[in-house]
Each structure stands twice: as structure tokens, then as C-alpha cells.
Amino acid sequence: DAMVIQNPRYQVTQFGKPVTLSCSQTLNHNVMYWYQQKSSQAPKLLFHYYDKDFNNEADTPDNFQSRRPNTSFCFLDIRSPGLGDAAMYLCATSSRLAGGDDTQYFGPGTRLTVL
Amino acid sequence: GNSVTQMEGPVTLSEEAFLTINCTYTATGYPSLFWYVQYPGEGLQLLLKATKADDKGSNKGFEATYRKETTSFHLEKGSVQVSDSAVYFCALNGGATNKLIFGTGTLLAVQP
Numbered sequence: 363d364a365m366v367i368q369n370p371r372y373q374v375t376q377f378g379k380p381v382t383l384s385c386s387q388t389l390n391h392n393v394m395y396w397y398q399q400k401s402s403q404a405p406k407l408l409f410h411y412y413d414k415d416f417n418n419e420a421d422t423p424d425n426f427q428s429r430r431p432n433t434s435f436c437f438l439d440i441r442s443p444g445l446g447d448a449a450m451y452l453c454a455t456s457s458r459l460a461g462g463d464d465t466q467y468f469g470p471g472t473r474l475t476v477l
Numbered sequence: 478g479n480s481v482t483q484m485e486g487p488v489t490l491s492e493e494a495f496l497t498i499n500c501t502y503t504a505t506g507y508p509s510l511f512w513y514v515q516y517p518g519e520g521l522q523l524l525l526k527a528t529k530a531d532d533k534g535s536n537k538g539f540e541a542t543y544r545k546e547t548t549s550f551h552l553e554k555g556s557v558q559v560s561d562s563a564v565y566f567c568a569l570n571g572g573a574t575n576k577l578i579f580g581t582g583t584l585l586a587v588q589p
Contacts, residue, residue: 368520393575404566404579405521452520456575464509464575471520 365389366469368453374475375443383438383472385453394436395466396428397452405452411436440474448476479504483567483580490557490587498552498583500541500567508569510534510543510550511577515564524552524565557587 367386375381385394393412397405409418411430425447427439440447450473454466484499502510509528513521525534530545539554550567567580 366520402582404582405577407576410575450520454521458575464570465511465523465526466570466575466577467523468513468521471518473518 366453366455366467368451368469368472370472371470372473372475374477375440376477377445378442381440381443381474383440383451383474385436385438385469386434387453387455387469388434389455389457389467390433391455391457391467392433393456393458394430395454395456396426396436396438397454399450399452399471401449408438443474443476445476448474450474479508479569479578481567481569481578481580483583486564486582486584488583488585490585492559492587492589493556494587496552496554496557496561496585498565498567498585500550500552500580502548502550502567502569502578504548504569507545510541511568511570512539512541512550512552513566513568515566515582517563521566557585559587559589561585562587 369384395410396408399405407419408422425441430436450471452471453469456466480503482501511526512524514524515521525536527534527543533542541550541552564582564584566582568577570577
């Protein structure tokens with residue numbers, strides 16, 4: 363089955379220690395998104411890639427970076443995690459940005475704990 | 478700007494009860510509308526969607542109709558099960574960047 367995969371499902375890191383979260387997709391979608399979701403809140407978009415074009419949300423901290431080496435993979439790098447970065451991180455994909463089927467499909471998420 | 482207003486939870490129901498979760502939106506143009514479901518510790522799963530006025534999305538016994546005249550997309554199910562216990566998010570996509578605008582989420586708890 364085509365899907366969005368996130369690894370690891372649970373990640374523990376130390377305050378200030380860089381961490382990378384991984385997302386891969388078998389849907390061959392052009393667009394990949396990263397969301398941050400804190401407890402009992404709606405997901406918050408951090409940034410997205412349309413093919414190789416990177417689009418950062420205005421309020422995304424500089425501490426968060428992303429890489430997309432190819433169509434299938436996208437990484438979220440947190441350069442110096444703080445306690446406030448503990449959250450669920452969700453990856454999503456869509457075939458296009460607008461028009462047609464712009465539905466976003468989500469992965470299972472990575473739960474990040476910062477000690 | 479675009480926004481989604483969703484009824485506050487938690488909603489607690491007995492098994493086989495009728496479910497309604499209200500969702501209204503504000504948007505320019507003609508956004509696509511979605512309901513996503515999130516089970517504990519999991520990511521968001523697409524439950525149903527509608528892309529134009531009067532469309533009805535349906536899946537797993539859940540339904541929602543895109544009502545442009547009332548700017549609403551209420552979620553309904555005729556008979557809920559314990560396994561439906563989850564958080565439900567209403568969302569719209571109305572921009573060129575495909576940014577999803579979410580409601581605050583509604584926690585549904587179904588008791589046997």
C-alpha cells in the first residue's frame with residue numbers, strides 16, 4: 363500500500379543536542395509538509411517542499427531546518443532542541459498545491475521528548 | 478483570513494448514540510473541506526472530504542455535507558462505537574500554498 367512513513371516513532375534527545383526526524387513516502391507526491399503538534403492542539407505547519415522548492419512559514423523558528431534530497435524523502439532537523447520543542451512531529455504529502463486532488467495524507471508521527 | 482470554528486469537546490456519548498460535531502468556516506473563494514481523525518498516539522487520518530458546495534463526503538458511517546449557504550461542514554454518524562473514540566479535526570484548504578487551516582479539534586469519548 364502507498365503510504366507515508368516516519369522514523370523513528372519515538373525519539374528522545376537531550377537539551378541542545380541536534381536531532382533529525384525522517385519521513386518517506388511511496389505516493390510519489392510532489393509536496394511534502396512538516397507539522398508540529400503539541401498536546402491537545404491542532405497541528406501547526408512549519409514548512410513545506412514543492413518538488414525542490416522550500417517554503418518556510420513566517421513564524422517557524424530558525425532552529426528548525428529541512429532537507430529533501432529526493433522525491434521520496436524529507437528530513438526535519440532541529441539544531442538545538444529546547445524543552446519547548448517536545449511535541450509530535452507530523453509529515454504529510456500531497457500531489458499538488460492547489461486544484462485537483464490537493465488532499466494531504468499524514469504519516470503516523472514522531473513523538474519527540476527533550477530531556 | 479481563512480478560519481475554522483469547531484465545537485468544543487469533550488463529547489461523551491454512549492455506544493450506538495447519534496453523533497454531530499459542528500464545524501463552520503470563513504474563507505474566500507471555494508475551499509476544499511476535510512475531516513481528519515486522530516487516535517491516541519497516532520498521526521492524522523483522512524476521514525472524509527468535500528471539494529465543492531453540496532458535495533457529501535462519507536466514510537466508515539461518517540458523513541458531512543459542504544453547505545456554502547451556512548458555511549458549515551458538520552460531521553455526523555448515526556451510531557457510534559467505542560472504537561470511534563478519538564480527536565476529530567475539521568480543516569479547510571483554500572490557498573495557493575495548500576496550507577491546511579484546522580479547527581481546534583473535538584475529543585470524542587464513546588462509552589460502552
